[in-house]
Amino acid sequence: MADEAPLVGIIMGSQSDWETMRHAAESLDALGVAYETRIVSAHRTPDRLSAYAKQAAGRGLKVIIAGAGGAAHLPGMTASMTRLPVLGVPVESKALSGMDSLLSIVQMPAGIPVGTLAIGKAGAANAGLMAAAILATADDALAERLEAWRRRQTDGIADRPE
Numbered sequence: 001m002a003d004e005a006p007l008v009g010i011i012m013g014s015q016s017d018w019e020t021m022r023h024a025a026e027s028l029d030a031l032g033v034a035y036e037t038r039i040v041s042a043h044r045t046p047d048r049l050s051a052y053a054k055q056a057a058g059r060g061l062k063v064i065i066a067g068a069g070g071a072a073h074l075p076g077m078t079a080s081m082t083r084l085p086v087l088g089v090p091v092e093s094k095a096l097s098g099m100d101s102l103l104s105i106v107q108m109p110a111g112i113p114v115g116t117l118a119i120g121k122a123g124a125a126n127a128g129l130m131a132a133a134i135l136a137t138a139d140d141a142l143a144e145r146l147e148a149w150r151r152r153q154t155d156g157i158a159d160r161p162e
Helices: 015-030 046-055 074-080 099-106 121-136 140-155
Strands: 008-012 035-039 063-068 086-090
Touching (some): 008 074, 008 121, 015 035, 015 063, 015 086, 015 121, 046 074, 063 099, 063 121, 074 086, 074 099, 086 099, 086 121, 121 140
Parallel strands (some): 008 035, 008 063, 063 086
């Protein structure tokens, strides 16, 4: 996939967010979806954020996954500057265990939607799967890979405890 143009952008507010956001990348890897990763802080690198969001569609991205902790402005600010779907992942914070991040991301005003996932690892993994599902609406091969992935997940569940 290294030579394929990325379809998904995975952005995060800081290097420490990668521990969570790598799970989105792993979901996309499992489905063969090309992506790129960037550190883009709404607070510390606002010009970088603006350029990234405004140029994303023109560069061929189809979906952006934005992970952020604390005040968690990254997903909403990104959504305000692009027509692409933005999936927000609340990163677990030390002070409030990610509830601050969740509430900040999920409470977007009408007109600027952000699809908000669960706090932490599960939210990041599901954001990757959701991005793939969005892309699969226009990509039959990806749709088949996603269905196969789901079948394997189902088949991996035992009928009875051991």
